[in-house]
Structures are given as C-alpha cells and as structure tokens.
Amino acid sequence: MNSKEGEQAQKMGFWRFVGRSMERLTWIAAIGAIVVLAVVILFIAKEITVCFDQPQSQCIWSLARWNPVSEPARYGIAFLLINSVLLAACATVVALPLGLITALYITEIASAKMAQVFWLLMRVVGAVPPVVVGFLGIVTVTGRNRTLLLSDGEQLFLCSVLLAFMAIPRIVCFLIETLRSIPASFKASSYALGASHWQTIVHTICPAARPGIAAAGLFSLGRVLGDTVIALMLIQILPLDRFAANSPLWTVPTAIALGAESAVPGQTHYHLLYLLGLLLAVASFSLSLLGRQLIRTQRGELE
C-alpha cells in the first residue's frame, strides 16, 4: 500500500470516528433531556405524596372556596377546577367560531393578496405576549371612568375575551394549514354537482376538516387552561375587595402563582400547590395528545 492510500484510509477512519462520536453525542443528549424531564416530574410527584398524609387532605375535594390564608384555611380544589374549566370553555367558545370563520375567509374567499395580508396580520397579533394582552385589557377597562371594580360576571367576560384574543391567531394559523390540506378534488366535485360556494364551504369543506377543527379547539383549550398572567393580573386589580374569595378568576394557575408568595414548605398549602400543578400538567398533556390523535385522524381521512 503506498503512502497516499494509507493517508486516505487514515482520513476515512478519522471521519468515521467523528461520525460515531456524533451519534454517541446525540444519544447522550437524548438521555440527558429525558433525565431532566423525569426529574421535573419526579420532583412534583414527591411533593404531592406528602400532601396526602396531612390531616386536612380529606376535605380538599369539597366545593368549599379556596382561601388558604383564612382561619381555618379552606382548600377547595374543586372550586378552582370548576373556575378554570369555565373560564377556558368561555374563551374557547368565543375564539373557535371566530377563528374558524377567519380561516375560512383566508383559505376560501379572499383573493391571494388579501389572504397574505390577513395571514401576516394574524401572525403579528399572535406575537403579542400574554402579559401585554392583560395590560391592554386593564387599560381599556380603566381608561374611561378610572374605576377598577367589576362584578363577577364582568370579570369572567373580560378575562375570557382577553384569552380569546390571545387564542384566535393560533387557531387561525392552525386551521389554515388544515383547510389547505383538503384536496382540491373535494371542492371540484362539489362544484361539479352544482353546489354554490356557500354550500361547498358548509357541506364539503367543514365536514372534511372536522377532526382538525376539533383539534384546534382542544389545543386552544389547553393553552387557555394553562395561561396564568391575564387572570392573575385581573384578580389582583379588579374584584370589589382584593383577592375576593369568590371571584371566578380564581383559577388553578392563579392559585399557584398567588400561593407561591405565602406557602411555607411542609405546610398543606405548599404541597397542594404541587397537586394543582400536576392536575394542570395532566390536563394539558392529555389535551395535547388527544389533539395530535385528531390530527392523525384528519390525515388518515384525506388519504
């Protein structure tokens, strides 16, 4: 073997070694990522198991209000859960139809130029961070009459509108992709059978996109359930008395964020915060998996 070939072989060997070690490195990264996430879950689980040894843990599922600083302290987890679900449902009920209508306009009715403008606009609106949305909501409410006191219904309404404002751009962007993936032949056959534009939209496109629309609803529900800042800011400013115990804005994330200030490690309150965190995580985890399953269904139906 002459020296040139030997050099080449050595070079090859070097690159093979680099490749092997890069593969090993990705393996290490994967293990690292899994370990980090497992530590997060295990830490939360560890803090929860303690809370069931506490004497007050029997009454946590009752419908009593959540008021950990009162005497005696009340830990009504069911109250928080109901509020959270109610708020998220209200926001989704507002956001999903509007998002669907906007997505339908962009994909089916608008000219190419208008569709681009709308898409751009939706992305820009989607870039507004939640804390800014909450801030603008407070500015709007206080702008005219310089008063901050709102009744329960008004609080719920304001908060769900703000959450819907945050959710609509994401729903639109997701639904545009879904609606674009519907084959053109569906529409062509509908037109060929003499259906009008409107009939095509309602009877052909919407049914074909049904799993995608449901997935969009679930995703926005998950996102709204976990959103903290808007409800948290409103509850500290708007209710008639600060931290009113019966405000509908007492959601799970609000209770966690406000509880973090007063909870002491070892108390029931502290461990219950982790229980709330786990419930929140499980809810959004399963909503996201369900949504992904629906996307798979959508793809399967179109093949």
Added chain:
Amino acid sequence: MACFCITLLSYLVAGVGVAVVGYLVLRGLGPLGRGFFRATPVYGGNTLIQIWFQTVRIFLGAICIALPLGIGAGIYLSEYAPDSRMMHNTIDSIIGLAEVPPIVYGLFGWGAFSLYRGLEQVLTVVLLTSGIWLLPRIVLETYAALQQVPVSYRRESLALGASPWQTTWRAVLPSARRQLAIGILQGMARVSGEVAPIIVIAAEPGLGGDSLTILPYYLYRSIIEFPLGSREAQFAAALLLFATSLFLHLIAMLIEITHVTPVLGTEYQEGGRWW
C-alpha cells in the same frame, strides 16, 4: 350573502387586531423613545435598554441550555432511536410535555432550586427554569422537522455509501434546516414574553425577587402595584416586549415565506425512517 357574512366577521376580527396593535404602538412609541436611553426612577434608576439587555441575556442563556440538549435529543429520537414501543411512548410523552403550561415548570424551579441555597441568584434560577421549559419544545420541533424530510433522501444517501451520520449531516439536516429554524424562533419568541415561571420563582422571599429587572416581570409588577398610575412607562415596556417577540416572529415568517414547498410524494407517508 352568507359568504359576505364570513367576510364581514373576519374583517371584524382583523380590525380588532389592527386596532389593538396600533393602539399599543401609538401610545408606546413616544415613551419608548424618551425612556430608552435615559435613566428614570420609574425603572428603578435604570434605562430601558439596560433592562432589555438583562432580559435578552437571560433568555439567550436559557436557549444555550436548551438548544444543544434539545437538538441532539431530537436527532437521536428521529434518526437513531430503535423502533420500539417504549421509544414511541417516550416521544409521545415529550410531545405532551411541550404543551405543559410554563407555570408548572416555574413551580418546579421554585421548589427545587430554593432547596439548594447555593443558588442564591434568582437570575440563575430563572435561566435554568426557562431552559428546562424550552427543552421539550425544542426536542419536539427538531423531531417534527426531521420527520418531514422524505425517507427517500435517507435511502438514496445510504445507497451511495454514506454512513448513517453522513446521511444525517449532509442529507437530512440541510433539508430540515428551515423548519428547524422556524420552530426554534417561535419557541424563543414564546419564552421571551412569558412571565408565569418568573412570578412563581420571584415569590420566594430568600431569592430577592424585588430587585429582579426582567422586562415582562417589570411590566407585571408595575401594573399590579400602580393599576391607576402613570401609563407612560408601562406602555413603553409593553411595546418593547411586543417588539422583541415580533422581531423573532418576523424572522420565522421570512423563512417561511421564502421556503419553496417540495412536491409531496408517497414517501411522506412512510415516516422519516429508512428501515
């Protein structure tokens, strides 16, 4: 007629969006220009640009933690992981964890890092927590981007005698580059505007949360402490926060617009694996 209703409603949605963003820009631009380079007592004696640099530094740190780990894990899960049931469950769990709200990660950071008093610096805790929160999202984005590359690219590369790593590096990653960049930029935009984990961490008294000058947290504190106070500084901070997030989103949109979509073939349905 019905189509006209759709048009009208979507114009309404768009109009609300334009009004809100326009209002924010109009009210915020003046105060932002005034407070950007000048130190004022409203910002605790800092200029706005100092607070902003602090914010950017923290989130760059979080991304430096999450990126190598996340991209490596995504490559492994997409390209090299054995095709077993356990691996599929792992991938599904990571995808699910990416949607877990940030406050849960904040709760973890609050509890776990305050146990170890060695980490007194609240900024380090925020940085670590944001990194951990960003991690599953980056794994998910990398995995999704690599799975979109047609499996025929891998087969052809292997048929030409390339090793698995050469295939990944030369054939798969270049085609997934844009999608990857879009995903990562959107994740960064989300982490730059999120305040929930910071609120939970800063509530710990030993961590000195009051001196915390991170832009979203500053905005949150100033709103709840002065709900009827002067709006100028708040609008400036809100606009700066929005501009940061929008900047990242705009880069992602530019990449998305200039991207030429490849023709979809049957190989897309096979999932991105060569075996």
